[in-house]
Amino acid sequence: MSANQARRRDSLGTSLKDNSLTVLEEFRHHPLDTGVDCTRLVQIHAARNEDDPLACDLVHVAFGARPKFEALSYRWGDNDDQKTILVDGKRFGVGKNLWDALHFLRGRAENTPYWIDALCINQRDTEERNRQLRMMGHIYFRASTVVVWLGRKYLQFQSDIEESQLVRSPSTTKAEPSAPSTDGQDQAHNAVPGEGSSEREMVKELCADGYWNRLWIIQEIVQARQIKVCFGKLAMTWAHFTHLVTMHNPDGGGPLRLDRHRKERYNGSHTLQKLLGDHEAAECKEPKDKIYGLVGLAADAHGFPMDYNKSLIEIWTDTMEFMNGRGLLLESELVEFGKLVKRLLMGTQCGPLQQALRPYQPEKDPTLVIEDDGRNPKVFEQSAFLLGYVSHVGPSTTESIASLQKLDEWAGEVQKIWQEFEKITQGV
Known part of the structure; x- marks a missing residue:
């Protein structure tokens, strides 16, 4: 951390002990350069005490500069449960789950820049949001690690669990998790301690976590090169996490379903x-x-x-x-x-x-007749069979009442159609 950052953090910490965060100016994003592919990254300030205000800086980076960063994957949660953090010294509202994630990250990896959608994208700017969401797949692929945050609630299971006691998977490479080893040493190391322990209950809760049902995490998990899964006070690699889940809950749901998608990402099935x-x-x-x-x-x-x-x-x-x-x-x-x-x-x-429904914008009337040159995406080819045709249009209600002749003509046409129908059904 630079001397200027340290001084600013100390001054903020001192002033905010006596004043509410609400007295500060609300943070507003500076526009991104639309001429280059770029985004923002979050730099979380370190803290001396756990109750120090959460503070961070936003920096603009171009992808051409090959920035090194990690990307956070998490549930936004209930928008009604808002917490306030400091961004560039100004107040900014975030959900409780993201607030917990930032607390966790602050104590884990100082000076690590993160890509976090709620902070790095100006959610009020629809045009910027459109551009940034088109880049999402590239962002999660380029991140050195995707950090999965499952929440603080798992602390309730971890009071009597140490990270060293959890079921472990064999060592992994940086590219892809290796298959579980079958030698005797690894089998002993992978033994499940305390079948009725908090560990098993925790894994059951992990597999049922609503995070795995989120649509956006499909892309975030599958595109990731490396994944770190964080929950409560614990953090582990994707390989260790999926092995832990398999040992306790091998039904194939939740994270194991996404693990299969990760393994299928290069076989052409992701249409x-x-x-x-x-x-x-x-x-x-x-x-x-x-x-x-x-x-x-x-x-x-x-x-x-x-x-x-x-x-x-x-x-x-x-x-x-x-x-x-x-x-x-x-x-x-x-x-x-x-x-x-x-x-x-x-x-x-x-x-x-x-x-x-959408905001009204005047526009020209669309063309009703489309010329098909064989390449127009608006023309859909569909096989069809002639089942019938309109042979006669009857009189209106007013005409039927006013003109008995028109009514008789219509009755005659109906009779003709009925006779034709009988011939068809009787095979004549």
């Missing part, structure tokens, strides 16, 4: 169509993220249009036209895929008004 189908039940607060949250992970979704200003029906249209224009859908899959995307975006309770 947008498959990802949307596989993760239909994944949870997110923003319906648009049901699509946008998986685009960065899909091998065939480069160039997908992401725009949070668009309505749900516009995003449905974008998705269908993108898939159709790239030839990513078979003709037989069009209808079912359209239904899937509609369910993801709108569920079953969303009415037409909610689907189309």
Whole structure:
């Protein structure tokens, strides 16, 4: 830490013991340079005491400078439970779970810069949010480590657990976790201590954690080169964590499901169509993220249009036209895929008004007739069979009442249609 940073931290700590954080000016993000691929990183200030205010700095970095950083993966939690931290000496509101994560990180790795979405993205700037979310996959891939924060609540299980007592997996390499060893020494080392202990209850709670159901963490976990899992007071590698889970809860859910996705990331199975189908039940607060949250992970979704200003029906249209224009859908899959995307975006309770609702912007009337040159994504090819045709249009209600002749003509036409129907059904 520089001398200036230390002096500023000391002055902040002294002043805030006597004054509320609310007296400070609210933090506002400085705009990012739109001419280069760049982002912000968080530098957490060290603290002498546990109750010192959480303070950090935001720095702008260009990807071309090859910055070294770690990326945080966590649940945002309830927005109603807000805590205040200091960013560049000004107050900034964060959720309780992120506040706990920052406390944990502050005591673990001084001078480590982090990418944290709630801080590094100006959530009030939709255009910046669109640009940064397109980079999410690259950010988590370029991070030296993705830090998974599962929460402070696991302290309740850890009063009688030391990190050295937990089930351990064999040593791992930096690239990928190795398969469990089978020699006698490792088997003894991997033995499960205290089958009825707090450790087993803790793992049960870990596997049921709502974190694993979040949609965004699919991309964050799968893209990561290395993962550190933190919960309560403990931290361990992904390999150790998944081995711990397997020893206590080998049913394949939660983290083990994501571990399988990590192993499949290079076999070409991560298509947008498959990802949307596989993760239909994944949870997110923003319906648009049901699509946008998986685009960065899909091998065939480069160039997908992401725009949070668009309505749900516009995003449905974008998705269908993108898939159709790239030839990513078979003709037989069009209808079912359209239904899937509609369910993801709108569920079953969303009415037409909610689907189309967005800030009004005047625009030209769309062309009703589309010329198809074989490459227009707005033209969907679908096989069809002629089941019938309109042979006659009957009179209106007013005409039927006023003109008996028109009514008789309509009755005659109905009789002709009925006779034709009988011939067909009787095979004549």
